[in-house]
Amino acid sequence: MVEEYLFPSSVGEALDCLEKYGGEARIIAGGTDLVLQLKRGGVEARALVDITRIPELRGIREEGDYIVVGAATTHTEVAESPLIQAKAKVLAMACKSIGSLQIRNVGTIGGNLVNAMPAADSAIALTALDAEVEVVSKEGSRWVPISRFHQGVGRCCVDATRELVRAVRFKPLCDNEGSAFKRLARRKALILPILNVGVVVGWEDGHFTRAAIAIGPVAPVPFRAKKAEDVLIGAPVSRESVEKAAWAAFEEARPRSSLLRGSAEYRKEMVQVLVRRALMEAAGI
Amino acid sequence: MPQVSFILNGEWVSVEVEPCETLAEVLRNKLGLTGTKIGCEEGECGACTVIVDGKAVTSCIYPAMKVEGARVETIEGLSKGGQLHPIQQAFIEHFAAQCGYCTPGFIMSAKALLDKNPHPSEEEIKEAIAGNLCRCTGYYQIIEAIKAAAEKL
Numbered sequence: 500m501v502e503e504y505l506f507p508s509s510v511g512e513a514l515d516c517l518e519k520y521g522g523e524a525r526i527i528a529g530g531t532d533l534v535l536q537l538k539r540g541g542v543e544a545r546a547l548v549d550i551t552r553i554p555e556l557r558g559i560r561e562e563g564d565y566i567v568v569g570a571a572t573t574h575t576e577v578a579e580s581p582l583i584q585a586k587a588k589v590l591a592m593a594c595k596s597i598g599s600l601q602i603r604n605v606g607t608i609g610g611n612l613v614n615a616m617p618a619a620d621s622a623i624a625l626t627a628l629d630a631e632v633e634v635v636s637k638e639g640s641r642w643v644p645i646s647r648f649h650q651g652v653g654r655c656c657v658d659a660t661r662e663l664v665r666a667v668r669f670k671p672l673c674d675n676e677g678s679a680f681k682r683l684a685r686r687k688a689l690i691l692p693i694l695n696v697g698v699v700v701g702w703e704d705g706h707f708t709r710a711a712i713a714i715g716p717v718a719p720v721p722f723r724a725k726k727a728e729d730v731l732i733g734a735p736v737s738r739e740s741v742e743k744a745a746w747a748a749f750e751e752a753r754p755r756s757s758l759l760r761g762s763a764e765y766r767k768e769m770v771q772v773l774v775r776r777a778l779m780e781a782a783g784i
Numbered sequence: 785m786p787q788v789s790f791i792l793n794g795e796w797v798s799v800e801v802e803p804c805e806t807l808a809e810v811l812r813n814k815l816g817l818t819g820t821k822i823g824c825e826e827g828e829c830g831a832c833t834v835i836v837d838g839k840a841v842t843s844c845i846y847p848a849m850k851v852e853g854a855r856v857e858t859i860e861g862l863s864k865g866g867q868l869h870p871i872q873q874a875f876i877e878h879f880a881a882q883c884g885y886c887t888p889g890f891i892m893s894a895k896a897l898l899d900k901n902p903h904p905s906e907e908e909i910k911e912a913i914a915g916n917l918c919r920c921t922g923y924y925q926i927i928e929a930i931k932a933a934a935e936k937l
């Protein structure tokens with residue numbers, strides 16, 4: 500039963516609110532996941548600590564070598580950002596594919612991460628970008644590589660009753676790098692993906708020098724197709740290399756059969772198709 | 785109980801809300817504005833769409849506490865002095881409603897779009913209403929109505 504709904508004006512104040520309730524208060528951002536979880540009784544809280552009015556948690560900025568996105572930035576804001584479109588297209592495309600306009604206007608990138616679904620669209624893009632997540636608690640702040648952020652379906656390294664995600668950061672893509680996001684679903688909107696794939700590649704002198712391929716949901720956490728990435732590194736930028744990498748991704752991905760998402764066989768087959776399409780687009784082939 | 789004050793269809797209102805009440809519940813049950821419909825109550829159908837500070841949101845999963853100080857527009861705020869809003873008129877003229885349950889939500893999504901982008905392409909219209917489901921019309925008439933409204937506005 501929620502007794503109090505609080506609007507702290509700073510991160511410090513938000514952490515104070517959480518501490519005061521000793522584990523019975525919880526962070527809320529857009530509420531697009533949490534409101535339903537509270538209604539259905541999956542999550543309980545005596546107080547909700549709304550972080551969307553904390554200025555430092557909102558917006559997208561360049562800081563040193565990084566692009567930093569505040570945790571309470573909405574999917575609409577990320578998708579419409581010219582900086583993200585130019586320097587991290589995979590993330591703009593992923594955020595644009597989420598739910599519907601109404602959901603994107605309210606749902607945030609931090610909420611998408613902490614909710615920790617293995618095919619959360621922005622998490623797949625951030626996995627391909629090798630992003631880092633800044634987690635702040637009373638003890639201080641730490642940057643967690645995204646590969647160590649997720650711990651299982653719905654579980655991550657953040658306890659939203661005592662700490663919060665302040666921001667995510669990643670390096671902007673250079674001129675000899677490209678990215679893409681592909682999503683397979685029954686409809687274009689308001690539907691969770693059968694599969695989603697985010698890729699980032701880089702090249703020099705006609706050969707791949709960087710490759711990151713993230714796939715969801717084929718494991719309890721966002722999955723990196725490492726073998727496929729190894730196939731690409733050093734290989735010529737060509738359709739043939741991409742086909743080989745897509746085949747490697749097909750071999751290493753282990754999707755499960757799901758009544759909602761389709762059979763394992765079909766989804767495994769489609770891993771190859773989506774990885775190929777994403778790599779072709781990202782490498783401009 | 786906490787008090788929330790906001791600008792509802794152009795006028796300040798103040799209302800007591802439960803900390804976890806949704807905006808749809810407050811509009812319908814406490815303020816008597818039943819034009820905002822509840823269908824799925826899960827953010828999936830768009831029947832409850834209202835506009836908060838210029839943005840379409842599904843009010844059935846939107847905490848009412850969030851609208852403190854905000855500008856909220858609902859279907860009731862559209863007609864002025866007995867005159868229907870051009871989007872409402874266009875929905876009538878293009879047979880864009882059958883049972884009508886989804887209509888307020890579609891009209892609010894259309895208004896949020898046209899307020900920001902007065903000359904949308906068909907693709908932009910489809911994107912703006914992709915979060916609204918209609919079981920009756922097949923969408924074609926709705927898209928035609930929004931195009932016609934864009935021309936009049």
Ligand SMILES: Cc1cc2nc3c(=O)[nH]c(=O)nc-3n(C[C@H](O)[C@H](O)[C@H](O)COP(=O)(O)OP(=O)(O)OC[C@H]3O[C@@H](n4cnc5c(N)ncnc54)[C@H](O)[C@@H]3O)c2cc1C
Binds near residue numbers: 531533609619691826
């Ligand atoms: C109709 C509908 C369609 C959807 N479609 C998609 C989709 O296509 N793809 C997709 O990926 N998701 C989808 N979602 C899920 C949801 O919208 C996203 O996960 C969204 O990004 C959640 O963000 P939020 O701000 O609303 O999170 P909230 O609901 O506010 O919070 C979610 C969880 O994260 C915690 N939390 C939030 N912010 C922080 C923070 N900064 N620090 C610590 N903890 C935090 C909360 O305590 C809670 O446990 C959909 C949801 C709905 C209702």
Ligand code: FES
Binds near residue numbers: 821831832833843845
């Ligand atoms: S009733 Fe709100 S989206 Fe269906």
Ligand code: FES
Binds near residue numbers: 880881
């Ligand atoms: S007119 Fe009946 S649901 Fe749209």
